[in-house]
Amino acid sequence: MATKAIAIWALALNYTSLSTPVLDIATKSIYNWAGCAIGGYDQAAPVAALAAVTPFLGSQGNSTIFGNGMLVDAQTAALINGVASHADDYDDTHRDNPIHPSGPVLSALFAVAEWKAPVLGEDFVTAFIAGVEAECKLGVSVYPAHYELGWHITSTVGSIGAAVAVGKLLGLNTTQMQQAISIASVQVTGMHDSFGTDTKPFHVGRASQNGMMAALLAQAGLSGALNGLEADKGWTHVVSTQENLKAEVDTLGKTWEISLNTFKPYPCDRIIHAAIDGWIQLRAQALEKGLNIADIIRVGARTNPMVLFLTDKPNITTGVEGKFSVYHVAAVALLYGEATPTQFTDEVVRNATVAALREKVTVVNDETVTEHEASVTVEFADGTKLEYHVEHALGSFENPLDDKFLKTKFIEQVTRSIGQAKAEKAFSAYIGIANATDVGALGRSYRT
Numbered sequence: 514m515a516t517k518a519i520a521i522w523a524l525a526l527n528y529t530s531l532s533t534p535v536l537d538i539a540t541k542s543i544y545n546w547a548g549c550a551i552g553g554y555d556q557a558a559p560v561a562a563l564a565a566v567t568p569f570l571g572s573q574g575n576s577t578i579f580g581n582g583m584l585v586d587a588q589t590a591a592l593i594n595g596v597a598s599h600a601d602d603y604d605d606t607h608r609d610n611p612i613h614p615s616g617p618v619l620s621a622l623f624a625v626a627e628w629k630a631p632v633l634g635e636d637f638v639t640a641f642i643a644g645v646e647a648e649c650k651l652g653v654s655v656y657p658a659h660y661e662l663g664w665h666i667t668s669t670v671g672s673i674g675a676a677v678a679v680g681k682l683l684g685l686n687t688t689q690m691q692q693a694i695s696i697a698s699v700q701v702t703g704m705h706d707s708f709g710t711d712t713k714p715f716h717v718g719r720a721s722q723n724g725m726m727a728a729l730l731a732q733a734g735l736s737g738a739l740n741g742l743e744a745d746k747g748w749t750h751v752v753s754t755q756e757n758l759k760a761e762v763d764t765l766g767k768t769w770e771i772s773l774n775t776f777k778p779y780p781c782d783r784i785i786h787a788a789i790d791g792w793i794q795l796r797a798q799a800l801e802k803g804l805n806i807a808d809i810i811r812v813g814a815r816t817n818p819m820v821l822f823l824t825d826k827p828n829i830t831t832g833v834e835g836k837f838s839v840y841h842v843a844a845v846a847l848l849y850g851e852a853t854p855t856q857f858t859d860e861v862v863r864n865a866t867v868a869a870l871r872e873k874v875t876v877v878n879d880e881t882v883t884e885h886e887a888s889v890t891v892e893f894a895d896g897t898k899l900e901y902h903v904e905h906a907l908g909s910f911e912n913p914l915d916d917k918f919l920k921t922k923f924i925e926q927v928t929r930s931i932g933q934a935k936a937e938k939a940f941s942a943y944i945g946i947a948n949a950t951d952v953g954a955l956g957r958s959y960r961t
């Protein structure tokens with residue numbers, strides 16, 4: 514009874530049992546998410562999502578849209594913040610599979626924390642961790658088969674993580690929590706076909722909203738299965754050809770999935786981060802040797818097959834597509850020496866110099882290369898050939914972003930909408946979230 518085991522474990526989890534390292538990475542996950550939700554509102558997807566639901570907004574709402582400061586109902590806030598938090602593809606990733614754990618869970622949880630204010634920081638953080646553990650155990654148990662079928666695992670498991678977190682905050686009992694998980698499990702959202710379009714971040718917003726709705730429905734007495742995950746025609750069997758759920762659930766509280774969370778240094782698919790590191794290094798080497806980037810005749814990479822599986826997009830016209838193009842990231846890393854949100858605008862994607870360099874890139878699959886590794890090359894007209902091997906991409910589990918990088922990332926994302934002084938205050942507030950007496954106040958205090 515995996516569904517019941519998850520429900521019982523999640524409801525029993527309490528703050529005092531959480532170790533310092535677990536709390537530390539939970540806090541990082543929370544402020545990294547907030548930076549992405551505020552900064553990501555610049556993108557087209559959240560703005561379009563808000564425009565679509567605007568005719569239905571009532572005047573009464575207590576939940577903040579982080580990037581624009583509007584107060585809306587909790588369901589709408591979960592949707593829009595979820596979309597915004599993933600719009601830059603700059604959030605977080607589990608070490609062992611491509612789940613971005615925080616987006617679906619926190620977008621729902623912050624909206625509920627404002628609606629049900631005051632929510633204590635301790636309760637919020639504990640509910641968040643419960644949601645992340647639930648979604649990641651489920652994700653790990655069906656990876657890679659589920660993912661290879663084409664499901665966007667962040668959203669397909671994210672609605673369940675959101676249901677568990679919100680259900681815990683709402684004080685559901687075990688039966689209701691089993692039902693909440695089962696109701697969330699039937700709302701399977703998100704396929705790879707959306708990658709490189711605004712529909713990808715929509716998956717995250719919808720998963721968040723669906724999870725919240727599942728918890729609310731269970732609380733309101735909508736009946737549902739008690740074993741939605743493991744039933745013969747339930748989630749694990751319908752959306753995957755392989756699963757290991759019982760064994761994974763047995764590790765709840767022993768292996769902490771949140772401690773395997775990692776944070777992105779570049780706002781694009783993390784599978785191309787190792788190659789980006791390498792090309793940034795090669796640019797620096799080239800400049801040091803007095804070589805001219807304009808004289809590059811060939812760019813190469815040997816990478817894990819997942820790179821071409823996910824990012825083999827040579828012909829692109831939008832910034833969002835650029836986030837899923839190994840050719841685009843090669844061009845910007847070499848031309849600009851960085852890959853920040855600035856390099857993923859429509860303008861840069863359409864720039865003729867960038868487009869010409871994209872065409873010189875060839876990527877080769879190599880089964881022996883890990884997902885966080887890459888070997889890259891650049892050849893110049895004078896015959897010079899430079900090579901670089903990246904063993905562990907920046908931001909991978911083995912080479913994590915340090916506190917300073919994470920803080921700078923947050924400040925840069927947030928400063929654009931609330932100014933630097935307020936961004937610094939927001940950072941301090943998020944660092945202390947576990948001691949907050951009203952978590953909802955964080956959203957309200959640091960909106961635009």
Ligand SMILES: *[C@@H]1O[C@H](CO)[C@@H](O)[C@H](O)[C@H]1NC(C)=O
Binds near residue numbers: 573628
């Ligand atoms: C918003 O908060 C106010 C003040 O606490 C409360 O009266 C109102 O009912 C809340 N609105 C919603 C939709 O929960």
Ligand SMILES: *[C@@H]1O[C@H](CO)[C@@H](O)[C@H](O)[C@H]1NC(C)=O
Binds near residue numbers: 686688
């Ligand atoms: C859970 O709550 C529902 C609704 O209040 C109640 O009917 C049910 O008996 C409770 N179940 C348990 C196991 O406490």
Ligand SMILES: *[C@@H]1O[C@H](CO)[C@@H](O)[C@H](O)[C@H]1NC(C)=O
Binds near residue numbers: 827828
């Ligand atoms: C990319 O576009 C060019 C020019 O429109 C075209 O010749 C080429 O076949 C396209 N390549 C792919 C892989 O679609």
Ligand SMILES: *[C@@H]1O[C@H](CO)[C@@H](O)[C@H](O)[C@H]1NC(C)=O
Binds near residue numbers: 865867
């Ligand atoms: C295109 O990008 C290059 C390299 O960054 C830059 O020098 C050039 O000015 C850009 N062209 C246009 C038209 O913006």
Ligand SMILES: *[C@@H]1O[C@H](CO)[C@@H](O)[C@H](O)[C@H]1NC(C)=O
Binds near residue numbers: 944945947948
């Ligand atoms: C919460 O407050 C306690 C006691 O003042 C302090 O030791 C702890 O570091 C604080 N935690 C956070 C996350 O700020």
